[in-house]
Amino acid sequence: xxxxxxxxxxxxxxxxxxxxxxxxxxxxxxxxxxxxxxxxxxxxxxxxxxxxxxxxxxxxxxxxxxxxxxxxxxxxxxxxxxxxxxxxxxxxxxxxxxxxxxxxxxxxxxxxxxxxxxxxxxxxxxxxxxxxxxxxxxxxxxxxxxxxxxxxxxxxxxxxxxxxxxxxxxxxxxxxxxxxxxxxxxxxxxxxxxxxxxxxxxxxxxxxxxxxxxxxxxxxxxxxxxxxxxxxxxxxxxxxxxxxxxxxxxxxxxxxxxxxxxxxxxxxxxxxxxxxxxxxxxxxxxxxxxxxxxxxxxxxxxxxx
Amino acid sequence: xxxxxxxxxxxxxxxxxxxxxxxxxxxxxxxxxxxxxxxxxxxxxxxxxxxxxxxxxxxxxxxxxxxxxxxxxxxxxxxxxxxxxxxxxxxxxxxxxxxxxxxxxxxxxxxxxxxxxxxxxxxxxxxxxxxxxxxxxxxxxxxxxxxxxxxxxxxxxxxxxxxxxxxxxxxxxxxxxxxxxxxxxxxxxxxxxxxxxxxxxxxxxxxxxxxxxxxxxxxxxxxxxxxxxxxxxxxxxxxxxxxxxxxxxxxxxxxxxxxxxxxxxxxxxxxxxxxxxxxxxxx
Numbered sequence: 001x002x003x004x005x006x007x008x009x010x011x012x013x014x015x016x017x018x019x020x021x022x023x024x025x026x027x028x029x030x031x032x033x034x035x036x037x038x039x040x041x042x043x044x045x046x047x048x049x050x051x052x053x054x055x056x057x058x059x060x061x062x063x064x065x066x067x068x069x070x071x072x073x074x075x076x077x078x079x080x081x082x083x084x085x086x087x088x089x090x091x092x093x094x095x096x097x098x099x100x101x102x103x104x105x106x107x108x109x110x111x112x113x114x115x116x117x118x119x120x121x122x123x124x125x126x127x128x129x130x131x132x133x134x135x136x137x138x139x140x141x142x143x144x145x146x147x148x149x150x151x152x153x154x155x156x157x158x159x160x161x162x163x164x165x166x167x168x169x170x171x172x173x174x175x176x177x178x179x180x181x182x183x184x185x186x187x188x189x190x191x192x193x194x195x196x197x198x199x200x201x202x203x204x205x206x207x208x209x210x211x212x213x214x215x216x217x218x219x220x221x222x223x224x225x226x227x228x229x230x231x232x233x234x235x236x237x238x239x240x241x242x243x244x245x246x247x248x249x250x251x252x253x254x255x256x257x258x259x260x261x262x263x264x265x266x267x268x269x270x271x272x273x274x275x276x277x278x279x280x281x282x283x284x285x286x287x288x289x290x291x292x293x294x295x296x297x298x299x300x301x302x303x304x305x
Numbered sequence: 306x307x308x309x310x311x312x313x314x315x316x317x318x319x320x321x322x323x324x325x326x327x328x329x330x331x332x333x334x335x336x337x338x339x340x341x342x343x344x345x346x347x348x349x350x351x352x353x354x355x356x357x358x359x360x361x362x363x364x365x366x367x368x369x370x371x372x373x374x375x376x377x378x379x380x381x382x383x384x385x386x387x388x389x390x391x392x393x394x395x396x397x398x399x400x401x402x403x404x405x406x407x408x409x410x411x412x413x414x415x416x417x418x419x420x421x422x423x424x425x426x427x428x429x430x431x432x433x434x435x436x437x438x439x440x441x442x443x444x445x446x447x448x449x450x451x452x453x454x455x456x457x458x459x460x461x462x463x464x465x466x467x468x469x470x471x472x473x474x475x476x477x478x479x480x481x482x483x484x485x486x487x488x489x490x491x492x493x494x495x496x497x498x499x500x501x502x503x504x505x506x507x508x509x510x511x512x513x514x515x516x517x518x519x520x521x522x523x524x525x526x527x528x529x530x531x532x533x534x535x536x537x538x539x540x541x542x543x544x545x546x547x548x549x550x551x552x553x554x555x556x557x558x559x560x561x562x563x564x565x566x567x568x569x570x571x572x573x574x575x576x577x578x579x580x581x582x583x584x585x586x587x588x
Contacts, residue, residue, distance in 0.1 A: 004405045007400045007403040010397075010399050011400020011404065011412070014393050014396055015400075018416060021455040022455055025427075044437075094322045095322060095327075099323065116331060117330050119564055121556060123534050123538055124537060124553040127537055128334045128336065131340060138336065178333075239423025239425035240423075240425075242519070246538065257423075270433070280425075
């Protein structure tokens with residue numbers, strides 16, 4: 001009997017699981033953020049919206065308004081993420097472009113090589129760089145010998161010789177690029193792969209130079225892939241606390257993730273931590289909304305054409 | 306390849322950039338693996354080849370209690386995660402694929418949300434849930450397993466639904482026309498066709514669990530619930546010996562072997578060649 005209820009029953013355990021451990025869990029963040037704390041500074045959630053206490057939310061807003069710590073950390077986070085994404089695009093676009101459009105029969109091999117970093121533990125990839133950038137590590141020596149270290153010191157991006165892991169914002173941004181660029185490349189490969197070669201040929205036949213054919217045909221057609229890739233790397237970067245902890249371990253590079261981590265997991269300011277988590281989620285939700293609206297508009301335009 | 310005809314044209318430097326990028330992305334990890342075999346205590350100066358950080362009698366992966374404990378706990382959580390997430394995800398995928406009437410779209414959206422939620426948000430949410438709603442479970446191994454299942458579930462559903470879409474309804478309809486009762490249609494037609502996707506999703510769940518860090522760290526109780534990733538985080542800066550590299554290497558080999566196996570199984574049984582297999586694993 002293929003009744004609709006049979007299949008709903010099959011889906012039920014998974015639906016209940018997601019409801020309890022995802023939806024209720026997220027509601028717990030809201031209930032704690034609008035709750036209170038007991039004398040042992042443990043959070044006391046207020047489940048009923050009618051009981052909500054806005055005190056802690058107002059405290060955080062006041063901190064932002066007076067340009068105190070949370071604002072500093074948030075602005076730093078946005079700067080770091082924006083710079084990292086820009087560098088990810090500079091590194092990732094040529095690689096994705098080559099793999100999608102010029103790799104020929106080697107495409108499968110290149111794709112496989114691009115996927116490998118996905119399946120290497122992120123922390124092991126960071127460990128690799130920590131070993132390389134230690135004061136007498138191989139990476140530090142190479143960077144010194146080929147003169148990159150001197151350029152970084154000269155431009156103020158590195159404060160002392162061999163001090164890559166001593167709280168340098170530049171090291172955190174480079175680690176971000178290394179850690180997340182694979183997630184940006186794959187959606188780009190997919191988007192570039194879908195572009196019809198005939199559209200580019202048409203532009204060339206009509207007299208466009210290779211560069212202007214790229215700028216006016218390929219680049220606009222890959223916009224959806226660029227956006228998707230940027231969102232895919234932005235989301236985990238905004239919640240990252242372990243990368244700055246590992247490659248910098250300095251309060252100078254504290255991001256919003258570090259602030260939340262210190263309040264919730266390590267510390268006893270869980271209510272304030274929950275408020276910040278809520279603010280971060282709201283911000284990322286806006287980002288997702290913008291992304292969905294843009295891609296939907298772009299696909300609609302493509303369909304009409 | 307067009308650059309053969311015009312070797313100094315644009316694709317040539319694109320090829321060079323791509324190869325440099327791939328070297329940059331893989332070489333540091335290869336060097337970290339190399340140092341796991343260093344015959345000395347340094348993680349930065351090469352002193353000859355040795356297996357002592359794997360099998361040596363003191364301070365090695367297989368003899369140091371802390372390293373061994375982390376490896377065992379990581380594998381234990383991964384097995385539990387696969388055993389729960391795979392059946393739960395396959396059932397959810399089947400149910401959602403055949404969902405008629407309202408509600409299906411909403412559930413589908415909720416199912417996809419864990420894929421885009423930053424891990425720290427899930428970590429904080431689950432931590433507060435286990436502290437305040439389920440204090441009897443509390444933090445520790447069961448909480449870690451539940452947390453890992455919650456985000457691996459979505460990957461299982463996405464992989465299995467992809468396969469269900471590519472199979473299409475024809476086989477089931479043929480079975481129904483030939484008189485098979487619904488239960489046999491499922492157990493003798495649909496499930497056998499799903500085997501490659503089930504194996505692939507189990508392998509992905511296993512690898513995700515081993516590599517997970519944030520949720521596992523937020524829900525860990527005490528030192529006995531430390532995993533390989535957590536140990537990497539807490540001692541990467543201060544580790545005294547290459548034993549940490551050796552531990553990471555063992556975890557890496559287990560992950561890659563699992564995925565390679567799943568890749569081969571998928572290619573062997575699902576057809577569609579390499580592209581489909583790569584697509585199944587690149588979630």
